[in-house]
Amino acid sequence: NAGVTQTPKFQVLKTGQSMTLQCAQDMNHNSMYWYRQDPGMGLRLIYYSASEGTTDKGEVPNGYNVSRLNKREFSLRLESAAPSQTSVYFCASAPKVSYEQYFGPGTRLTVT
Amino acid sequence: AQKITQTQPGMFVQEKEAVTLDCTYDTSDPSYGLFWYKQPSSGEMIFLIYQGSYDQQNATEGRYSLNFQKARKSANLVISASQLGDSAMYFCAMRELRINFGNEKLTFGTGTRLTIIP
Numbered sequence: 587n588a589g590v591t592q593t594p595k596f597q598v599l600k601t602g603q604s605m606t607l608q609c610a611q612d613m614n615h616n617s618m619y620w621y622r623q624d625p626g627m628g629l630r631l632i633y634y635s636a637s638e639g640t641t642d643k644g645e646v647p648n649g650y651n652v653s654r655l656n657k658r659e660f661s662l663r664l665e666s667a668a669p670s671q672t673s674v675y676f677c678a679s680a681p682k683v684s685y686e687q688y689f690g691p692g693t694r695l696t697v698t
Numbered sequence: 699a700q701k702i703t704q705t706q707p708g709m710f711v712q713e714k715e716a717v718t719l720d721c722t723y724d725t726s727d728p729s730y731g732l733f734w735y736k737q738p739s740s741g742e743m744i745f746l747i748y749q750g751s752y753d754q755q756n757a758t759e760g761r762y763s764l765n766f767q768k769a770r771k772s773a774n775l776v777i778s779a780s781q782l783g784d785s786a787m788y789f790c791a792m793r794e795l796r797i798n799f800g801n802e803k804l805t806f807g808t809g810t811r812l813t814i815i816p
Contacts, residue, residue, distance in 0.1 A: 621806075626808055628806035630806070686748060692742070
């Protein structure tokens with residue numbers, strides 16, 4: 587099992603460019619999450635998907651969109667990147683009833 | 699108000715000593731879970747330990763234990779016999795089960811950077 591995988595690992599964008607961060611899990615988990623991690627801020631939830639076909643906003647959704655393509659995949663899109671979106675992005679997944687979330691390795695995004 | 703507060707931005711501890719990392723939380727949900735994650739310099743998030751609000755005993759996992767004081771709303775992580783490999787960022791997190799029924803989204807604290815000195 588690969589667990590939770592994220593692509594790309596690193597990305598540099600210019601202001602105004604768009605991109606999609608990909609996340610996939612092979613653990614048959616129902617719930618999937620996108621977080622961003624900024625220095626001194628801990629992890630903050632951007633969007634989550636409690637099950638296939640549903641998505642909901644988290645704490646900091648502005649500037650992002652998500653797609654739960656199927657049970658395995660949950661993508662995060664930046665339509666018009668801004669320097670404030672420079673961060674490390676983590677995807678996570680969890681079974682419907684679970685004690686822990688499983689995290690991917692993260693994507694380091696820089697917007698210049 | 700902050701849901702999760704970690705008041706120690708950084709700590710230095712001698713190898714083989716025990717260390718306590720502080721975490722206080724704020725919730726009105728009677729049903730919640732508390733987590734600790736470790737983030738080494740490589741960046742991945744590693745689950746360490748979990749405590750449920752109704753659990754009668756403090757959680758333990760190897761060298762990790764959680765000092766859960768419900769009335770004080772604190773969930774401190776204790777690492778016994780620290781090792782050089784324990785140097786990392788440590789995050790406390792909470793899941794509110796009734797407010798967020800049907801999903802397991804977590805609220806994280808800002809973390810504590812632990813450095814073990816040889």
